[in-house]
Amino acid sequence: MESQSGKGDPSKSPVSAGGKGDPSKSPASDGGKGNPSKSPMSDGGKGGSSMTAKPQRLPIRRPPEHATKGRRIMVLTNHFKVSLTRIDQIFYHYDVTLKYEDCKQALREGVCRKVMKRLYETYASELAYKVFAYDGKNGLFTIGPLPFNNNVFDVVLCDTSSGKTGTSRSPGGDGSPGPSDKKRMKGAVYAKTFKVEIASTSAARIPMSAIAQEAIRVLDIILRQHSARQGCLLVRQSFFRSEFGSIDLGSGVIGCRGFHSSFRPTQNGLSLNFDLSTTMVVRPGPVIDFLLFNQNIKDRKRIDWGKAKRALNNLRIKTTHRKAEFKIVGLSEKTCYEQKFSRKQGEGNGTVEVTVYDYYMDRWSIKLDNSADLPCLNVGKPDRPTYLPLELCHLLPLQRYKKSLSTLQRSKLVEGSRQKPLDRMLTLSRALRDNNYDTEPMLRECGISISRDPMKVEGRVLQAPQLSVAHGRELYTPNGRWNFNNDRFIRPTKVTTWGVVNFSARCNVSDLIRCLMESARKKGIQIDNCGAIIEEGGDMKRERPAKRVEAMFKQIQDISNQKPAFLLCLLPEKNCDIYGPWKRECLAEHGIFTQCLVPPANIKDQYLTNVLLKINAKLGGLNSQLKSEINKGIPLVSTISTIIFGMDVSHGSPGRSDVPSVAAVVSSLEWPNISKYRASVCTQAPRLETIDNLFKQVGDDDQGLIKPSLLEFYKSSRGKKPEQIIIFRDGVGESQFDDVLNTELADIIEACKFLDDEWLPKFTVIVAQKNHHTRFFPHNDNERNPNGTTRPTHYQVLHDEIGFSPDELQELVHSLSYVYQRSTTAISVVAPIYYAHLAAAQVAKFTRLDDMSETSSSHATQAAPALVPELPRLHDKVASSMFFC
Structure with a gap:
């Protein structure tokens, strides 16, 4: 944990929402009671009519204080003095x-x-x-x-x-x-x-x-x-070279290994942060070979030239006959045999129309054997094309691949990047030595020398929080893992009217249902017999995803007039195109809870448990809870009504400036619990990181993301409005901290005032950062690996009116890593942030935003669209659920 001081006089209190009162007091010191005769959520937005300009929220900086809880250990870092x-x-x-x-x-x-x-x-x-x-x-x-x-x-x-x-x-x-x-x-x-x-x-x-x-x-x-x-590919502060090694990810994509290096200020002085890094590059070599790899085909006659044009756009090639380099801007409309251009005949003899094929035969004595019947690459200008035969062109190495990876590619990347902690540290030490920074003239002139030995720092191992399940039993959580093999969920749900739809997945559906129902009863879930099993017609497999979903719902309606409350959806493969349209139809159009899965060949009990964890959470149940949550033992949170926000923005693929970003806010329900959440999601301008729809006044109403969260908290917490608001914000860098305080926090304050203009809750704002390169390694063989091969989350406290001590805040963060309902392991970031990421990603697939401009021109990424499409609203039946689980 770090306290972010920001700007301003640290001795002064931050500007309050109302701007009045004793400056030595917190702006929310009245506890949020306001006018006792007025319901805090009942004025319908009238309080917002007299609002003035947003006050600037300065960060609160508290006296330095060190946390003390936990078992002390020494660890190595990848920082070098x-x-x-x-x-x-x-x-x-x-x-x-x-x-x-x-x-x-x-x-x-x-x-x-x-x-x-x-x-x-x-x-x-x-x-x-x-x-x-x-x-x-x-x-x-x-x-x-x-x-x-x-x-x-x-x-x-x-x-x-x-x-x-x-x-x-x-x-x-x-x-x-x-x-x-x-x-x-x-x-x-x-x-x-x-x-x-x-x-x-x-x-x-x-x-x-x-x-x-x-x-x-x-x-x-x-x-x-x-x-x-040294001829490296540079990506921000990371550098890559083919000699460092690579991982073949398939589809013409390679994970190129490299290293990150940056100077960082620490409590122990200046250090060099040196770490392993990987970036995605396109497979170098013959262009035709790349297209075959990219489309996973072996016959060049089956190449989809629309996909090829998008895959090749802006890549650089070198010709084999002249060793000249060019950038690809498109493809010719005709083949080398047919594509003609005007060629000068000589001094004063005018021009003649020739084909690309004949030109290379005449000018270069090259017979095109492998690409004469294929389109040419265009490396010219829009008004002056220049055509090159594919077989004479090779893609240059170290060209970044900026699209999203498939699930299979990601798993290959994870598997190929796996390395034992000590092996990773040896690799870093060797690479730092080989990089030879001591020879850099400017570093020498600055009098800078870098140690070859990694820095040692003191760490603390916190005691794992205790989890409770049904009948007051406690789960044993060694190493942040547990199981439900012999236990029931603490709050199991009921599954009444439900059915199964099968989109051509190959499995024994009846056997899957039997195993699932048997496992559900062991976990305490009351599950009725399956109402119907609906198989997709064989003639629908080649239809568009939306049409397949429409046909499936027609079958559901033909079978019964009663709408099912839950549908188990079987898909043929991961990342199936049906997923987005299916989720949209169920969650937005019909208000039906649904769980999608790709049935494995061998169904094991742990797999069924993982599926049931998600189903139970979606339908309103809870799988486990913190013992401190039940006993109201979480400092400052259990005793004062507190809502917890997790906020994140999901962007389109890197390099796609035409794809809207999706912002999500999840919020806790049922205080004093901190294990149950809901989500609000919306689109915003492409690549915009600041969430601009937290407060959105339209007429006499607030249509922003925060209002429904506050209203649902009020209803689920027996008429209690939150006196404290804890905000966990993901995905922002240090340069955006002011935006979080002065724009996002200010909008949340406005949303609170809109509901009750006398309501001034206290705020704590924490930024979670995973986009960093600090790693920790065991100091000796007797210590278990802290996280040398994972990415630890760095939490920065931007603002704290609530007044947490470092120990209290670290315990809260640690606890929130154990309330993630989808798994039986502790996670590396607090659950509200993980949920926000899931909600944004899932709702974005309703309209497949990342593919919305695939048919547009190759220059579409140069400018953002004028209008940002709105996402469909969730149906009222599922809007306040954990649909994203």
Whole structure:
């Protein structure tokens, strides 16, 4: 746990929601009682009519205090001590502008780095022989000032791989000259002249002595530059090279191994965080082979060219006959045999129409054997296509794959990345040594040296919370695991009118039902006999998913006029296209609870238990509860009415700026319980991380995500409104902490005031971060692995009006990792956040948002759509359930 101080005077109380009262008191110090004659949830939104501008919520910083609970142990980390001997150094920041002729598009980072490398080689004396750190875009940093404030340099870059010739480009080839230029050598060198402007910035001086965020950013830029010089693929602060190893994930995708390196401030001073990393790249080699792998086929005649166009868009290739590099912008409409273009005949002889096939036979004496009947790659411009035969093109290595992985690919990635903790630490130590940061000129000039030994830190092992099941029995939870083999759920549900639908899954349905019912009764679930088993007609397998779902519901209606309360849905495979439309039909249109599963070949008791955990939670039951929850022993939470929020935003695949993001807020119910939740979900602008629909006033009503959560809490908690609100926020980085406080928290306060303008609950805001690279390893063989091969969650406390001590907050977080109803293991992040992630992902599949623009043009990712489609609302019968389990 860390307290995030943020900005402002730490001695002052944060600005209250109302902005009045004694500044030494908490803004919610009245306990939220308000006017006793007025129901806190009854004014229908009238309190919101007089609202003014949102108050800014400053973070509360409490005196430093260390937690003490738990068994103390020593652990190793993947942080390496950094020694500084010249903290008097000052970085100077300059803006860099690179221009090439009339090119209006931004130059690629690789090109920019080549230009800047050449600039230093050419103008070292003009730069006073000062080495610099360049960020690949428009930032340049030196130690000490350059001998000028502003200067412009002409940089000539010789290029043998671009295909530029200086003559008119043949639209049918690869920038190749016409027949009159046949004597030109294939390996000719072509020069490009860039103009590079270097200008000092207004905030040019960055002192090393402060080791502030800006200074650390410069040091990280130096690390990136060091990796770029070694020919690595750079992804933020991680670097990758083919020699580091790879994992074949199938479908033309490879998991490329690499390393993350970044400087981090710690309580023990500056450290280098060094970790293993993996990024997805497309399989290099012949383009035709990639397409066969990508579509999982063996015959090139079966290639789906619509899918091929999307898969190849913006990838870079090298031609085998001229070794020239290009970027793919599309495919030709016709095959090499048929695709024609105008070719110059010679000086003053006009042009002639030729096919791509004939051009390569005539100009290059190449007979196209494997792609003559296939489309060509287009590597030209929209108004001036340039066609290349597929068999002459190879995909370059280290090109990122930015789409979502399938379930099978993810499992291969996890399996291929598995490594014993000590082996992982040895790999890191060896790679750090081989990376040889000691030779980096700017690090040497800064007086920076990096230890080869991992840092040791003290940790504490908290005692696992106790879980209770039926009849007051306690579950034994060694190593965060337990089972229900001999126990019943603490609050089993009833399954009355239900049926089974089978979308062509191969299994013995009757046997599955028998086993499921037998296991359900052992867990205490009262389950009636199955009302109907509906098999999909064989003629429907090839129809669209939505039509298959529609046909299935017609069969359900034909069998009975009574709508089932629950449907077990059997699917033929994971990630089946039917899943989204089926969930939408059940949850949004009909209000029917449903559980989807892919029946295994061998049905075991643990599998049935896992299915029943989800079914029981969805239908309103509880599988287990914390003993402290039942005994009202959770500090500050059990004694004062408290609602817990989990908030997350799910985005489309990386690189897809046309796919709406989905925001979800889950909230606890039935206080003083903290094991049961509901969810509110909505779409918002693509790639927007801040949730902008928490409070949304439309006329006299609030249609935001928070209002229904508060109303359901009020009803489920016997008329108690929450006096305390704990918010767990996932998915935001340090640069977005102010948005969480000043936008999201402010909107939640507005939603509370809208329901009762005298209601001022206390807030605690905690950000959970898993997108980091800190790992812990056992210090000796006698200690069990803490989490050297998993990603521990880092919790940052942004704001705490409730007043938790570090021990109390850590115990709460630990406990919330044991109330996840879907499994019999503790999870690595608090359950409310996990639920928010599940809810957003599941509802997004209602309309398959990630595929909404698949048929649009290849340039659709350049701009976001003007309108964000709204998700269908959940049916009232399921809206306040744990449908996402």
